[in-house]
Amino acid sequence: MKKITLVLIGIFFSIAAFSQYYYLPSINAGENPGSLHEDIEVPKGSTGAPTGWATILSGPKTIAAWSSVSSIPFTFQFNGQTVSSYIASSTGVVTFTTSATAVPSKTNESLPSANIPDNSICIWGMYAADGDNIMTKTFGSAPNRQHWIQFNSFSEDGIKDGWTYWSIVFEETTNNIYIVDQKTLCVDGGNACTGDVTLTAGIQIDATTAIQVTASPNLISNAENDYTVADNSYYTFFYGTQPDYDLAAIKLDMKKIVTYNTNVYIKGTLKNLGAQTITSFDLNYQIGNGAVITSTINASITNTYDFTAPSAWKPSNPGEKYTIKVWADNLNGSHADMVNENDTISIEVFTNEGNTGTKQVLVEEATGAWCGYCPDGALQLRLILENNPDAVGVSHHNGDGMSFTDGNAINAAYAVGYPTGYVDRVKFDEFDAVGFSRNRWEEKVIERLAEATPINISVKNLDYNTSTRKFDLDVEVDFVDYYYGDLRLTVMLIENYVVGSGSQYDQRNYYSKDGYAAGGSSHLLYDFGDPITNYPHQHTSREFLSATWGDPLNSTPKLYTTGDKFNKTYSTTLSSSYNENHVEFIILVSHYNDDILERSIINVIEKKLTTVSIDEPTMENSVSIYPNPVGSIANVGFSVTQKSDVSLTVYNTMGQTVKRITERSYATGKHSIYFSTSDLAIGTYLAVVKINGIAHTVKFIK
Numbered sequence: 001m002k003k004i005t006l007v008l009i010g011i012f013f014s015i016a017a018f019s020q021y022y023y024l025p026s027i028n029a030g031e032n033p034g035s036l037h038e039d040i041e042v043p044k045g046s047t048g049a050p051t052g053w054a055t056i057l058s059g060p061k062t063i064a065a066w067s068s069v070s071s072i073p074f075t076f077q078f079n080g081q082t083v084s085s086y087i088a089s090s091t092g093v094v095t096f097t098t099s100a101t102a103v104p105s106k107t108n109e110s111l112p113s114a115n116i117p118d119n120s121i122c123i124w125g126m127y128a129a130d131g132d133n134i135m136t137k138t139f140g141s142a143p144n145r146q147h148w149i150q151f152n153s154f155s156e157d158g159i160k161d162g163w164t165y166w167s168i169v170f171e172e173t174t175n176n177i178y179i180v181d182q183k184t185l186c187v188d189g190g191n192a193c194t195g196d197v198t199l200t201a202g203i204q205i206d207a208t209t210a211i212q213v214t215a216s217p218n219l220i221s222n223a224e225n226d227y228t229v230a231d232n233s234y235y236t237f238f239y240g241t242q243p244d245y246d247l248a249a250i251k252l253d254m255k256k257i258v259t260y261n262t263n264v265y266i267k268g269t270l271k272n273l274g275a276q277t278i279t280s281f282d283l284n285y286q287i288g289n290g291a292v293i294t295s296t297i298n299a300s301i302t303n304t305y306d307f308t309a310p311s312a313w314k315p316s317n318p319g320e321k322y323t324i325k326v327w328a329d330n331l332n333g334s335h336a337d338m339v340n341e342n343d344t345i346s347i348e349v350f351t352n353e354g355n356t357g358t359k360q361v362l363v364e365e366a367t368g369a370w371c372g373y374c375p376d377g378a379l380q381l382r383l384i385l386e387n388n389p390d391a392v393g394v395s396h397h398n399g400d401g402m403s404f405t406d407g408n409a410i411n412a413a414y415a416v417g418y419p420t421g422y423v424d425r426v427k428f429d430e431f432d433a434v435g436f437s438r439n440r441w442e443e444k445v446i447e448r449l450a451e452a453t454p455i456n457i458s459v460k461n462l463d464y465n466t467s468t469r470k471f472d473l474d475v476e477v478d479f480v481d482y483y484y485g486d487l488r489l490t491v492m493l494i495e496n497y498v499v500g501s502g503s504q505y506d507q508r509n510y511y512s513k514d515g516y517a518a519g520g521s522s523h524l525l526y527d528f529g530d531p532i533t534n535y536p537h538q539h540t541s542r543e544f545l546s547a548t549w550g551d552p553l554n555s556t557p558k559l560y561t562t563g564d565k566f567n568k569t570y571s572t573t574l575s576s577s578y579n580e581n582h583v584e585f586i587i588l589v590s591h592y593n594d595d596i597l598e599r600s601i602i603n604v605i606e607k608k609l610t611t612v613s614i615d616e617p618t619m620e621n622s623v624s625i626y627p628n629p630v631g632s633i634a635n636v637g638f639s640v641t642q643k644s645d646v647s648l649t650v651y652n653t654m655g656q657t658v659k660r661i662t663e664r665s666y667a668t669g670k671h672s673i674y675f676s677t678s679d680l681a682i683g684t685y686l687a688v689v690k691i692n693g694i695a696h697t698v699k700f701i702k
Contacts, residue, residue, distance in 0.1 A: 020079055021177075021203050021211050022242040024273060027222055027233045031432040033169060033178045036139040036146050038433040040227045040417035041165050041183045043153040044133045053135040053150070059128030061090040064103040073138050074145050074172040078119060079205055080239065086149075090128035092199065094149055094168050095120040106157075108200040108217045111210035118207070121177060121237075123166045124200040125217065129155040132163075145172040150182075156197040162187035164197050164221060177203065177237040179213070182229075184221035196220040203237055211237070228416055229432040243338035245331045246274035247281060249345035250304065252326060253429070256347065257452075257483075259354035260320075263312035268326060268345065272301045274338070282330040285309055288322050296330075315351045319482035319559060323348050353562065355481040356452035360390045361445050362588055362604040364422040366415040366435065369400035369503065369535075372510030373518070375525055377419025378538065380438040384445055386671050391445050392606045393539045394494055394586055401504030402537060406492075406544040413596045424448050424601040425590065434597060453603040454481035454560070457587055460567070464609055469574040471609065473545070475587055477553065479564040486557040486592040487602070488550025491570055496582040497626060497635075498537040507535035528676040534631025541586075542578065545570040549599065550590055574609070583609040623689045623696040630702050632678040636687055639670045644692045648673050651686045658685070677702055 026033070039050035057067040067088045076083060083096040091106045093116060100117040108125035109115070116122060128134070133152045138145055150167040162185045169178035179201050186195040199219045202212030213219055213235050222233040252268040266285045272278050278301040286292045295310045315322065327344040329337060337343050365381050367374040381393045396407035398418065413434070414422050420435035423444040427434050436444075461474040477489065499505065509532050510518040511525035519526065553566045574580060588604035623638045636648060646666050650659035661675045680702050689696045 020205055020209065021237050021239055023202075023211060023213065023235050023237045025213070025233070025235050028231075029233055030230050030430055032180060032229050032232055033176075033234050033236065034140070034144075034146060034171070035432050036144075037137075037148060038229070038416055039137075042227055042417070043131060043163075044135060053137045055133050055135050056088060056149075057090060057128065057134040059090065059132035059155075060130040061128045064089060064091050064105050064127070066090075066100065066103055067134055069098050070136060072147055072170060074142065074147070076147075076170050076172065077175045077239070078177075083119070088134050088149055090134070092123040092126040092151055092154070092166070093117075093120055094122075108198075110217050111200060111202045111204050111212040112207050113200075113204070113210075114207055116204045116210075118205065120204045121168050121179070122200050122202055122204065122212075123151060123168065123179060125198060126151055126154040126156045126164060126166070140172075143173045146170065146178075147172075156199070158195045158197050159184060159186040160188045160193060160195060161190075162193070162195075165223075166199075166221075175239055178234050179237070180232060180234040181221050181223050182232050183223050183225060183227065185225040201235065226437070228437055230430070230437070242273075242275045244274050244276045245278075245335045245337055246272070246339040246342070247278055247301070247328045247331055247337055248273050248339070248342035249326055249328065251429075252324070252345055252347045253306075254324070254347055254349065257350050257352055258315060260315045260318040260351040262354070263314055264349075265312050266309040266324065266326060267307065269304055269306050270301070270328060271304045273342070274331075276332065276335075277302050278305075279332055280330075281328045281332070283307055283309055283326070283328055285313075285324060285326045287313055287324055318351050318353045319484075319561060320351050321348060321484060322351070350482075350484050352454060352482040354452070355454070355562065357454065357456035357478070357480045357603060358390075359449055359451060359453045360392055360604050361388075361424055361448045362422075362586070362601050363391055363393045363441060363445060364410065364414075364425070365393070365395045365539075366398060366411045366418055366420040366422075367395045368398045368403070368418055369505055369507050369531075369537075371398075371418040372508040372516070372530070374419045375507050375509050375528075375532065375535075376511060376519070376523075377421070377438050379524060380441055381421075381539065382672065384442045386669065387442065387667065388445055388449065389669055390449055392586060392604050394492060394541050395537065395539045396541050397537075401500055401502075402498060402540050402542075404541075404543060406548045407541045409548045424604075426600045427597040452481075454483040455479055455589055455603050457589060457603055457605045459585075459587070459605070459607045462607065462609070464574075464580075466580070469576070469580070471572065471574060473570045473585060473607075475568050475570070477566040477589055479560045479562060481562055483560045483602075484557065487553045487560075488590055488592045489546060489553060489566070489568060490548075490550035490588050490590060491545040492541050492586040492588075493543050493545060493578075494584050494586055495540050495542050495578050496536075496538050496584070497579070498540045498582075499534050499627070499631070501533070503531070505535065505537070506531035506533050507537070524674075527679070529632060529678050532633055532676075534627075535633055536627070536635060542575075542583075545572060545585075549592060550588075552592070553589070581610050585609070623687075623698050625687055625698045625700045628700045630677050630700055632676065634675055634677050634687075634700065636673045636675070636689060636698070637670065638673075638689055638691065638696070640666055640668060640691055643667055645690075646671075647690045648675070649688050649690075650675075650680075651688065653684055653686075 095117040096119040097117040106127040153163040164184040165182040167180040186193040200217040204210040250269040397403040421441045464471040509530040512530035515530035647663040648661040
């Protein structure tokens with residue numbers, strides 16, 4: 001009900017104004033303003049908390065208090081006047097009146113209020129309990145920086161023992177002010193509840209002049225408990241008089257590679273930033289220096305509008321780049337757009353023949369042995385690889401015994417928390433960053449598998465000397481269609497079943513019955529310890545044979561044509577610490593761009609170092625167990641040649657059932673079932689895997 005209510009507010013009250021400031025809501029935006037801030041939303045000091053935040057006030061504050069004076073790190077104007085510093089209250093108020101002494105209590109009311117100092121921005125009604133902090137951080141680079149003041153894990157009576165995250169943001173150059181609704185959860189007696197915050201959000205100039213968000217002083221949060229930006233909303237406050245007519249071009253929703261001689265429809269989003277409802281407009285687009293194509297669109301636009309130009313474009317030649325420009329004019333028949341700098345949006349597209357190679361998708365997991373939620377990420381990755389034979393997986397470790405320079409660089413570029421996943425390193429439109437939560441990984445894998453790829457990657461030769469441990473890896477990239485760009489070849493060496501001892505390898509497990517039991521008793525990790533000792537880390541990146549972001553296919557960006565080839569040989573000696581039977585290579589080709597959000601992967605393959613691994617099943621419906629003897633966790637591997645019903649039961653030597661692990665259907669291919677042995681006494685056991693009713697038995701020792 002929360003989301004429905006606020007969406008209606010966004011529709012019917014999308015524009016509010018007064019003489020000094022006006023605001024526009026962006027409800028359910030799923031991003032932060034400007035997309036500069038990509039940090040996760042977690043309490044100060046928690047595992048995986050982002051760095052760079054400065055604390056200016058810490059709870060508990062049983063009596064409302066001001067922070068010390070903080071400086072704005074760039075020139076900023078409030079209400080037409082330059083301001084350079086501010087103080088923040090433990091009750092959700094930021095003021096430029098740094099001499100203020102009286103602190104607003106947590107009992108909020110409508111603006112203007114005699115309890116609020118002049119020249120203030122409010123998210124009024126919260127309070128700082130134990131563990132709550134006001135934190136600041138500046139994002140971006142001049143002249144487009146943002147200074148964030150975050151009320152981190154704050155408290156409010158309506159959410160009982162829960163938490164709420166809101167931020168006030170100052171933006172350089174535009175002088176815009178944002179109030180960002182980031183994260184809220186009601187908790188009562190350790191259980192989630194249905195309560196919500198009731199806040200006052202807005203700007204107060206003085207005791208008689210203010211603007212507040214509709215529904216204040218009973219403004220509720222639209223955010224859920226997602227630690228990413230996926231559920232964020234925000235309110236933008238502009239200084240000055242709102243123009244009557246301002247239809248901004250927000251984005252173009254088009255692929256950057258299109259097939260020649262096919263109809264290409266120009267699609268995108270416009271946003272009404274003006275005071276008047278837009279009922280009609282002329283939609284214009286231009287391909288390169290060609291003729292402008294104009295269509296008149298009739299629509300009622302109070303907020304955003306998704307458009308498709310009625311007239312399609314049909315590119316005539318493959319292997320060419322085109323710039324497409326889109327803009328709107330003649331608003332409501334004859335009115336000019338009053339703000340020109342946001343009128344036009346453009347995109348560069350490339351044409352090809354529509355051929356495709358064999359597409360595979362890379363899923364990279366940011367993980368760490370210290371991360372209690374990460375073993376669930378490993379489970380999700382395992383399921384994705386089982387369900388999607390053309391998916392390839394790798395885990396880049398952070399802050400443990402398996403981390404290294406190249407993997408750290410990838411995580412530094414894309415991780416928004418742990419575990420985080422990157423699917424082909426694509427920045428998907430609905431996410432604010434390349435990395436995103438594990439509940440969406442498989443969806444995006446399937447989406448990417450449906451994409452065409454202009455290349456095939458193959459290993460032409462792999463020579464490995466088991467005595468010297470030296471190997472030569474010959475890689476070939478074949479172009480099956482036109483392509484253009486700065487393309488890079490990356491080769492990673494990964495290892496499966498990496499086991500070590502101590503905190504650098506033992507896997508923290510927040511799902512354990514011995515700890516938080518985060519997923520309840522039905523979670524697959526419930527019966528495992530915290531930490532899980534002798535944990536077999538899978539798909540572990542160990543080193544890159546190439547440069548971190550790949551070796552160039554050409555010294556400069558190039559137009560590749562059908563039939564082009566690229567070959568490169570990588571030679572080195574395998575580390576004596578790696579198990580040769582568990583080593584694989586992941587080989588990928590990606591774009592390179594100065595912008596890390598534009599380094600997506602075009603295609604990927606994986607190749608085993610040895611042709612047969614002694615720890616994996618290689619025959620039809622065969623079963624194996626690893627390690628053997630087992631530690632606190634065992635992995636039963638099996639393969640099926642058709643969709644099969646599979647169950648796993650563990651017996652002791654007396655024939656008594658000591659564990660019944662799972663019973664479900666599995667698709668054709670190789671699979672693994674992990675189970676905890678921490679509750680088994682030392683001795684000999686039989687693991688019986690029934691595949692379509694036929695029993696396969698493997699003996700193991702603990």
